[in-house]
Amino acid sequence: MSAASARKITFQQAYNEALDEAMAADDSVFVLGEDVGDKEGGGTFKVTSGLSTKYGTSRVRTTPISEQAIIGTAVGAAVAGMRPVAEIMLMNFITLGLDQLVNHAAKLRYMSGGQTGVPLTVRTATGAGGGFGGQHSDMLEAWLAHVPGLKVVVPSSPADAKGLLLSSIFDDDPCVVIEHTQMYWSKGPAPEPGVRIPLGRAHIARPGRDISVIAYGRPVGEVLALADRLAGDGIEVEVVDLRTISPLDERTVLESVARTRRAVIVHEAVGQFGVGAEISARIGEELHGDLASPVVRVTSANTPVPFSPALESRYLYQIPDVESAIRKACQ
Amino acid sequence: MADSDRTSLLSVYRTAALIKAADEKLRGLLTSGELAVAYYSPRGQEVLAAATSAHLDAQDYLVTTYRGIHDQIAKGAPLDLLFAEIFGRVTGTCKGKGGPMHVTHPSTGVMVTTGIVGSGLPIAVGLATSSSIRGDGRVTVVCFGDGASNIGAFHEALNLAAVWKLPVVFVCQNNLYAESTRYADGTSAARIADRAVGYGIPGERVDGNDAAATLDVVGRAVARARAGEGPTLVEAVTYRFMGHYFGDPGAYMDADEYAAALARDPVPALRARLIADGVADEATLADIEAEATAKVEAAAAFAADSPLPGVAELTSDVYREAVYHEEVPA
Ligand SMILES: Cc1ncc(C[n+]2csc(CCOP(=O)(O)OP(=O)(O)O)c2C)c(N)n1
Ligand SMILES: [Mg+2]
Numbered sequence: 001m002s003a004a005s006a007r008k009i010t011f012q013q014a015y016n017e018a019l020d021e022a023m024a025a026d027d028s029v030f031v032l033g034e035d036v037g038d039k040e041g042g043g044t045f046k047v048t049s050g051l052s053t054k055y056g057t058s059r060v061r062t063t064p065i066s067e068q069a070i071i072g073t074a075v076g077a078a079v080a081g082m083r084p085v086a087e088i089m090l091m092n093f094i095t096l097g098l099d100q101l102v103n104h105a106a107k108l109r110y111m112s113g114g115q116t117g118v119p120l121t122v123r124t125a126t127g128a129g130g131g132f133g134g135q136h137s138d139m140l141e142a143w144l145a146h147v148p149g150l151k152v153v154v155p156s157s158p159a160d161a162k163g164l165l166l167s168s169i170f171d172d173d174p175c176v177v178i179e180h181t182q183m184y185w186s187k188g189p190a191p192e193p194g195v196r197i198p199l200g201r202a203h204i205a206r207p208g209r210d211i212s213v214i215a216y217g218r219p220v221g222e223v224l225a226l227a228d229r230l231a232g233d234g235i236e237v238e239v240v241d242l243r244t245i246s247p248l249d250e251r252t253v254l255e256s257v258a259r260t261r262r263a264v265i266v267h268e269a270v271g272q273f274g275v276g277a278e279i280s281a282r283i284g285e286e287l288h289g290d291l292a293s294p295v296v297r298v299t300s301a302n303t304p305v306p307f308s309p310a311l312e313s314r315y316l317y318q319i320p321d322v323e324s325a326i327r328k329a330c331q
Numbered sequence: 332m333a334d335s336d337r338t339s340l341l342s343v344y345r346t347a348a349l350i351k352a353a354d355e356k357l358r359g360l361l362t363s364g365e366l367a368v369a370y371y372s373p374r375g376q377e378v379l380a381a382a383t384s385a386h387l388d389a390q391d392y393l394v395t396t397y398r399g400i401h402d403q404i405a406k407g408a409p410l411d412l413l414f415a416e417i418f419g420r421v422t423g424t425c426k427g428k429g430g431p432m433h434v435t436h437p438s439t440g441v442m443v444t445t446g447i448v449g450s451g452l453p454i455a456v457g458l459a460t461s462s463s464i465r466g467d468g469r470v471t472v473v474c475f476g477d478g479a480s481n482i483g484a485f486h487e488a489l490n491l492a493a494v495w496k497l498p499v500v501f502v503c504q505n506n507l508y509a510e511s512t513r514y515a516d517g518t519s520a521a522r523i524a525d526r527a528v529g530y531g532i533p534g535e536r537v538d539g540n541d542a543a544a545t546l547d548v549v550g551r552a553v554a555r556a557r558a559g560e561g562p563t564l565v566e567a568v569t570y571r572f573m574g575h576y577f578g579d580p581g582a583y584m585d586a587d588e589y590a591a592a593l594a595r596d597p598v599p600a601l602r603a604r605l606i607a608d609g610v611a612d613e614a615t616l617a618d619i620e621a622e623a624t625a626k627v628e629a630a631a632a633f634a635a636d637s638p639l640p641g642v643a644e645l646t647s648d649v650y651r652e653a654v655y656h657e658e659v660p661a
Binding site for chain 2: 030032058059061063064066068069071072073074075076077078079080081082084099100103104107108109110111112113114115116117148149151171172173247
C-alpha cells in the first residue's frame with residue numbers, strides 16, 4: 001500500500017481537498033455561500049476553511065442569507081461559463097432556492113436547445129441524528145432526482161466524497177452533492193490526488209451471490225458491516241452503492257438483482273414516493289418474473305424528523321430491519 | 332442637439348419600428364389562426380427596450396422575461412431565428428425547444444429569458460459576478476416588470492448586487508399592471524425606484540416612453556456599471572396596450588387611463604419628435620418602416636417554411652452527454 005493511500009481523511013477534509021484541487025486546477029471554479037470565507041470561520045462545517053486565504057475573496061465569496069440569490073447567482077455565472085460551487089448550509093434551506101434549481105439550472109440547457117449549459121455544483125448538508133429536529137435534517141434527494149436535468153450525488157466514504165465532488169465541479173451539468181452532517185468527522189482512506197469518481201455509475205461495494213442491498217450515503221457503511229456478519233451465517237450479500245441518485249445507474253442495479261434475484265433497498269430519506277420506490281418499480285418492471293422474493297424497502301419513518309433522541313433514533317431506518325428483510329428474503 | 336444624440340434617437344426609432352412591426356405581424360398571425368402560442372405583447376414598450384439596448388454591445392449580457400421580444404430584438408437577436416422559435420421550428424434560436432418564453436441567443440448576449448416572475452434578477456447577478464471575477468468589462472442588464480419588484484428574488488438580488496458592487500443594471504419596465512392587478516393594489520411603494528434606497532444603490536425613475544430621457548438614464552446606469560461603480564435600479568414607466576396576454580379582454584383596465592396612454596403611444600410620439608426636431612424627414616422614416624416590414628415578412632416566411640424539430644430533439648440536451656439508459660429510441 002502506498003503512503004498516500006495509507007493516509008486517512010475525514011469527509012470534511014475530503015470535501016475541502018476537492019474544492020482546493022479544483023480551484024487550483026481551474027480559474028473558473030469559485031465558491032459562494034453563507035459564512036464560507038475564513039473571516040466568517042470557513043463555513044458552518046469548515047468545509048471551505050482556508051480557501052479564501054489561499055484564493056482570495058473574489059473566488060471565495062461570503063454571501064448574505066439569500067438562498068434564491070445564492071443559487072441564482074450560481075446559475076448566471078454557470079451560464080457565463082464559470083464553474084460555481086454554491087454552499088447551501090443545510091438541505092432544508094434548498095427549498096428557498098428550488099425555483100433556480102428546478103426551473104432554471106435543470107432546464108436552461110434543454111430550453112436553449114443546447115446553447116447554454118449550467119455547470120454549477122450545489123453542496124449541501126443534512127441528515128438526522130444530531131438533534132436538530134424537523135427543519136434541519138431532511139434528506140430531500142428524491143425531490144431533486146424527480147427533475148430531469150439535475151444530477152444528484154450522495155457519497156458514502158471520504159474517498160468517494162472527494163472524487164464525486166471533483167467530478168461534480170467539472171461536470172457540464174448542474175450537480176447537487178448531499179453531504180451528511182453526522183459524517184463530517186468520520187474517517188476513511190484518502191484517495192490519490194486528483195482522482196475523480198464518475199457520475200451516473202453505481203459501485204459494487206461488496207460482491208455477493210444471494211441478495212442485492214441497494215443503498216447510498218450513510219447506510220452503505222452500516223450495510224457493509226452487516227454483510228460481513230451475515231457472511232458468517234452463509235448469506236452472501238451484494239452491496240450496491242448508488243453514489244449518484246440521478247441519473248440512476250439502472251444497468252448496474254438491474255444486473256446485480258438479475259444475478260441475486262433478491263433486493264432490499266435502504267435509504268435515510270422517508271420512504272413515501274422516494275428513491276427506493278423508483279428503484280423498486282424499475283426492478284419490478286424489468287425482472288418481475290425472475291425475482292425469488294418481493295423487493296423490500298427499509299427507510300426512515302414517514303414523519304417529520306422528531307427532536308427527542310428517543311424518537312429521532314426510532315425515526316431513522318433500522319439496520320435490524322435490514323437484517324430481517326435479508327434473512328426473510330433468503331429463507 | 333448634438334449629432335450623436337440625433338443618430339442615437341434615429342437608431343432607437345429604427346429598432347422600435349422593427350419591434351412594433353414584429354409584434355403586429357405576430358398578433359396578425361395569432362388572430363388569423365396561422366399561429367397558436369401563448370404570447371405576451373410588448374406593444375407600448377418598444378422605445379424603452381430600444382433605448383436600453385442602445386448602450387450595450389453584443390458581448391454585454393441581457394436577461395429578460397416572457398414579455399421579452401422587444402428586449403431580444405433590441406439586443407440584436409436575429410429576427411428570423413426569433414420567429415422560427417416562436418413557430419416551434421428547429422431553425423429557431425433554441426431549436427424550438429424553448430419557445431417564446433425561453434429564448435436564448437448567446438452570440439448576441441441574450442443569455443436567459445425566463446417565464447418565472449423575478450427569477451431573472453439573481454441570474455443577472457450571477458452573470459455580473461462572472462464579469463466581476465474575470466474583469467471582462469461586460470455589463471449585464473436585466474428587464475422585468477413592476478409586479479416582479481414584489482417578489483423575494485428582486486430584493487435578494489438587489490442586496491447582493493449592491494454588497495458585491497456588481498456591473499448590473501436592473502431595468503424595471505413599469506407598465507402599471509401585473510397580470511390584471513393594478514400597480515397600487517399590489518405594490519406598496521409609490522415609486523419602484525425608491526426601493527433602491529433600501530439597498531444603498533441609485534434608483535432612477537424615467538418616462539420610458541421618452542426616448543431621449545430613457546437613453547440618458549440607462550446610459551448613466553450602464554456607465555456606472557462599466558466603471559465598476561456598482562448596480563443601478565432604473566424604473567421606466569410605460570404602458571402595455573394589448574393587456575397581459577394575447578386575447579386578454581382587459582376589462583380590469585380603466586378606459587380613460589387607456590385612452591390617455593394611447594394618446595402618448597411612444598412609437599408615433601418618437602416619430603413625430605424626429606420630424607419636429609429635424610432629425611429625419613418623412614421619407615427617411617417611411618424607408619425605415621418599410622425596411623422593418625420587409626424584415627418581418629421575411630422572418631415570418633423563414634419560420635413558416637422551416638422544418639419542425641425531429642423526434643430525436645425530445646431527448647437530447649437534457650444533459651450534455653446522453654445518459655445510456657436515456658438513449659433515443661431507434
Ligand atoms: C413566480 C411567478 N408567479 C406568477 C406567475 C404568473 N404570472 C406571469 S406574468 C405575471 C405578472 C407579472 O407582472 P409584471 O412583473 O408587472 O410584468 P408584466 O407582465 O407586466 O410585463 C404573473 C403573475 C409567474 N409566471 N411566475
Ligand atoms: Mg407589469
